Amino acid sequence: MSKVILNVEGMSCGACVNKVEESVGQLNGVESVKVQLPAGKAxxxxxxxxxxxxxxxxxxxxxxxxxxxxxxxxDGSACSCCG
Incomplete structure:
Protein backbone atom coordinates (compact mmCIF):
# COMPACT_ATOMS: atom_id res chain seq x y z
CA MET A 1 0.00 0.00 0.00
CA SER A 2 1.06 3.54 -0.70
CA LYS A 3 -0.15 6.69 1.01
CA VAL A 4 -0.01 10.16 -0.50
CA ILE A 5 -1.24 13.59 0.51
CA LEU A 6 -2.44 15.58 -2.49
CA ASN A 7 -2.90 19.34 -2.52
CA VAL A 8 -6.31 19.95 -4.09
CA GLU A 9 -7.38 23.44 -5.18
CA GLY A 10 -10.92 24.66 -5.70
CA MET A 11 -12.69 22.96 -2.80
CA SER A 12 -14.63 25.21 -0.47
CA CYS A 13 -17.61 23.30 0.91
CA GLY A 14 -18.86 19.94 2.06
CA ALA A 15 -20.18 19.09 -1.41
CA CYS A 16 -16.65 19.51 -2.76
CA VAL A 17 -15.34 17.10 -0.14
CA ASN A 18 -18.04 14.56 -0.97
CA LYS A 19 -17.33 14.76 -4.71
CA VAL A 20 -13.62 14.09 -4.27
CA GLU A 21 -14.04 11.38 -1.64
CA GLU A 22 -16.74 9.61 -3.66
CA SER A 23 -15.00 9.75 -7.04
CA VAL A 24 -11.60 8.65 -5.73
CA GLY A 25 -13.07 6.15 -3.27
CA GLN A 26 -14.82 4.26 -6.08
CA LEU A 27 -11.55 3.55 -7.90
CA ASN A 28 -10.36 -0.04 -7.91
CA GLY A 29 -7.25 -0.19 -5.75
CA VAL A 30 -8.06 2.80 -3.53
CA GLU A 31 -8.30 1.68 0.08
CA SER A 32 -9.24 5.03 1.63
CA VAL A 33 -9.54 8.73 0.88
CA LYS A 34 -10.03 11.48 3.44
CA VAL A 35 -10.30 15.12 2.41
CA GLN A 36 -9.22 17.87 4.80
CA LEU A 37 -11.18 20.86 3.52
CA PRO A 38 -9.49 23.65 5.54
CA ALA A 39 -6.04 22.44 4.46
CA GLY A 40 -7.08 21.72 0.87
CA LYS A 41 -5.61 18.23 1.07
CA ALA A 42 -6.68 14.70 0.25
CA ASP A 75 -5.61 31.47 -2.30
CA GLY A 76 -9.33 31.48 -1.42
CA SER A 77 -10.39 30.47 -4.90
CA ALA A 78 -14.06 30.04 -5.69
CA CYS A 79 -15.81 26.75 -5.12
CA SER A 80 -15.79 24.78 -8.35
CA CYS A 81 -18.88 22.70 -7.59
CA CYS A 82 -21.35 25.39 -6.57
CA GLY A 83 -19.97 28.74 -7.54
Whole structure:
Protein backbone atom coordinates (compact mmCIF):
# COMPACT_ATOMS: atom_id res chain seq x y z
CA MET A 1 0.00 0.00 0.00
CA SER A 2 1.06 3.54 -0.70
CA LYS A 3 -0.15 6.69 1.01
CA VAL A 4 -0.01 10.16 -0.50
CA ILE A 5 -1.24 13.59 0.51
CA LEU A 6 -2.44 15.58 -2.49
CA ASN A 7 -2.90 19.34 -2.52
CA VAL A 8 -6.31 19.95 -4.09
CA GLU A 9 -7.38 23.44 -5.18
CA GLY A 10 -10.92 24.66 -5.70
CA MET A 11 -12.69 22.96 -2.80
CA SER A 12 -14.63 25.21 -0.47
CA CYS A 13 -17.61 23.30 0.91
CA GLY A 14 -18.86 19.94 2.06
CA ALA A 15 -20.18 19.09 -1.41
CA CYS A 16 -16.65 19.51 -2.76
CA VAL A 17 -15.34 17.10 -0.14
CA ASN A 18 -18.04 14.56 -0.97
CA LYS A 19 -17.33 14.76 -4.71
CA VAL A 20 -13.62 14.09 -4.27
CA GLU A 21 -14.04 11.38 -1.64
CA GLU A 22 -16.74 9.61 -3.66
CA SER A 23 -15.00 9.75 -7.04
CA VAL A 24 -11.60 8.65 -5.73
CA GLY A 25 -13.07 6.15 -3.27
CA GLN A 26 -14.82 4.26 -6.08
CA LEU A 27 -11.55 3.55 -7.90
CA ASN A 28 -10.36 -0.04 -7.91
CA GLY A 29 -7.25 -0.19 -5.75
CA VAL A 30 -8.06 2.80 -3.53
CA GLU A 31 -8.30 1.68 0.08
CA SER A 32 -9.24 5.03 1.63
CA VAL A 33 -9.54 8.73 0.88
CA LYS A 34 -10.03 11.48 3.44
CA VAL A 35 -10.30 15.12 2.41
CA GLN A 36 -9.22 17.87 4.80
CA LEU A 37 -11.18 20.86 3.52
CA PRO A 38 -9.49 23.65 5.54
CA ALA A 39 -6.04 22.44 4.46
CA GLY A 40 -7.08 21.72 0.87
CA LYS A 41 -5.61 18.23 1.07
CA ALA A 42 -6.68 14.70 0.25
CA UNK A 43 -5.05 11.76 2.02
CA UNK A 44 -5.23 8.73 -0.25
CA UNK A 45 -4.17 5.18 0.56
CA UNK A 46 -4.01 2.91 -2.46
CA UNK A 47 -2.57 -0.32 -3.82
CA UNK A 48 0.07 0.83 -6.29
CA UNK A 49 0.05 -2.53 -8.03
CA UNK A 50 -3.62 -1.94 -8.95
CA UNK A 51 -3.77 1.81 -9.62
CA UNK A 52 -1.15 4.49 -10.07
CA UNK A 53 -1.03 7.98 -8.63
CA UNK A 54 -1.47 9.67 -12.01
CA UNK A 55 -4.82 7.89 -12.49
CA UNK A 56 -6.00 9.18 -9.11
CA UNK A 57 -4.93 12.73 -10.01
CA UNK A 58 -6.80 12.55 -13.33
CA UNK A 59 -10.01 11.51 -11.56
CA UNK A 60 -9.73 14.47 -9.18
CA UNK A 61 -9.10 16.83 -12.09
CA UNK A 62 -12.03 15.37 -14.04
CA UNK A 63 -14.20 16.06 -10.99
CA UNK A 64 -13.41 19.77 -11.37
CA UNK A 65 -10.46 20.41 -9.07
CA UNK A 66 -6.77 21.06 -9.62
CA UNK A 67 -3.81 19.27 -8.11
CA UNK A 68 -1.08 21.64 -6.99
CA UNK A 69 2.29 19.98 -6.65
CA UNK A 70 3.76 22.47 -4.15
CA UNK A 71 1.08 24.14 -2.07
CA UNK A 72 2.55 26.84 0.07
CA UNK A 73 -0.46 29.09 0.59
CA UNK A 74 -4.21 29.12 0.31
CA ASP A 75 -5.61 31.47 -2.30
CA GLY A 76 -9.33 31.48 -1.42
CA SER A 77 -10.39 30.47 -4.90
CA ALA A 78 -14.06 30.04 -5.69
CA CYS A 79 -15.81 26.75 -5.12
CA SER A 80 -15.79 24.78 -8.35
CA CYS A 81 -18.88 22.70 -7.59
CA CYS A 82 -21.35 25.39 -6.57
CA GLY A 83 -19.97 28.74 -7.54
Missing amino acids: DVTFNDSTINLDDIKVVIQNTGYEIKENADKE
